[in-house]
Amino acid sequence: MIKKTISIDMDGVLADIKQSYLSYYFEETGICIDENDIIGQREADCVPDKTAISRYLHTPGFFRSIPVAKDAQDVVKELQNYYDIYVVSAAMEFPTSLFEKREWLQEHFPFISWKNIVFCGYKGVINTDFLIDDHIKNLDSFLGRGLLFETFHNVTEDRFERLKNWNDVHRFFITDLSNKVMNL
Amino acid sequence: MIKKTISIDMDGVLADIKQSYLSYYFEETGICIDENDIIGQREADCVPDKTAISRYLHTPGFFRSIPVAKDAQDVVKELQNYYDIYVVSAAMEFPTSLFEKREWLQEHFPFISWKNIVFCGYKGVINTDFLIDDHIKNLDSFLGRGLLFETFHNVTEDRFERLKNWNDVHRFFITDLSNKVMNL
Incomplete structure (x- = not known):
């Protein structure tokens, strides 16, 4: 499959x-x-x-020094069992960030292959089924299903399904899916 | 349109x-x-x-020091009149290349916005109509129409339409298109 x-x-x-x-x-x-x-x-x-x-x-x-979001590592690792995971960052706006972001991923998410990392400017060119993002402009341009990851600057947005934290990502992609399969 | x-x-x-x-x-x-x-x-x-x-x-x-391919600048500039152009490089394999490639593009192709640059590992995740690439593995994974740009290491490949140089890119995307439109 x-x-x-x-x-x-x-x-x-x-x-x-x-x-x-x-x-x-x-x-x-x-x-x-x-x-x-x-x-x-x-x-x-x-x-x-x-x-x-x-x-x-x-x-x-x-x-290079940003802390990892709570629970992100464990949930991403588990998601990889069921999904192809890509990290997609609009890093191109900040050229000096490119190498730092690549090193940051290597340190904190070494289980994500370089083949699954994308640094871009415009996320409308990315062809995946889902995008988890905190910025509406990225979800707006994305062609697949966009999911809004909650953070301080987007609490009033209501145009996309909201994932409040990484536990909520786990619920959406793993727990709810298992329940659906078990009820079939 | x-x-x-x-x-x-x-x-x-x-x-x-x-x-x-x-x-x-x-x-x-x-x-x-x-x-x-x-x-x-x-x-x-x-x-x-x-x-x-x-x-x-x-x-x-x-x-950072690679020379620009002959005629590439003029043809890309002209293509931008008719197409949305993205530069898509599988740069992620070589982390130190990321910043250099971004600077190289800024020097030689300043008319390409950072919004239209993508550094990735796997080109199957890129959603554009065409991909011009010299590597069969990239064309194989690409979902749109792949065009093989000729270089020394791919002269025996025959699975994709071949563009021999940048004049040939111009012919394919501009001259032939104009002829088609004029003959309608």
């Missing part, structure tokens, strides 16, 4: 980029922002200095 | 990588190999030292 294919975004999905935004801001200013206080903010507005996020995104080392 | 989409490979198609193989070998050994003498050879066998090509591919700076 041919496996269904799932594309998974990096920043905000595999990688907990909001933690890095807040850590970098704390390092720079000494001001500690609670992650609950940024819910509903746009990415660029999640710290008071509106130039900060763009500056961090262009800082060498930024993408 | 929605434009048809064309994916274009880098090494061996936009970039004349065989020239770099032969230049690097000449630099290393002082032995000059004529490009006509490697026709029909596999890539790894195009110089007498069978370890050399792999070594060059892992040498920092190698991908």
Whole structure:
């Protein structure tokens, strides 16, 4: 049987980029922002200095040091038993991120082959059955079924099915599927 | 009208990588190999030292210095009037090449947006109407219409329509199309 294919975004999905935004801001200013206080903010507005996020995104080392999202490793590893998993990141906007993102994946997701990694600009060119992404613009351009991974900047969006965290990804792709099969 | 989409490979198609193989070998050994003498050879066998090509591919700076294929710039620029052009390179195998390839494109093809660049491992995940590539394995996995761009290592392949050079790409996508439209 041919496996269904799932594309998974990096920043905000595999990688907990909001933690890095807040850590970098704390390092720079000494001001500690609670992650609950940024819910509903746009990415660029999640710290008071509106130039900060763009500056961090262009800082060498930024993408290499982002913490892995909670439970992402275990769930992706299990998903690989049932699906072909691709990591698809719109990394091309930040050229210095390319090597860092490749190294980050090698460290944290060594069980994902280089053959299953895609760095692009526009996700409409990606041909998989599903895309898990935190950005509406990527889900909008995607031709398959888009699933919104919840993070602070997308809590008011309602146009795509929402996965609240990696346990929810597990439920959607594994638990619910098993229940369906068992009820056949 | 929605434009048809064309994916274009880098090494061996936009970039004349065989020239770099032969230049690097000449630099290393002082032995000059004529490009006509490697026709029909596999890539790894195009110089007498069978370890050399792999070594060059892992040498920092190698991908950054490859010369542009003859006529590629002019033809790609013209193709953009009629098609959505994507550059799709299986760069993921060589992590150090990622940044170099991005810079190379910025220098030689600045008219291609970062949104239209894809670095991947497996081209079966790319959803465009056409793929121009010099490697059969990429054309085999591709879901759209594959076109073989001629180079020394693929002269005996006959499973895909062959484009001998960039003038031939122009003929296929522009001249022949104009003739068809005029004869309607």
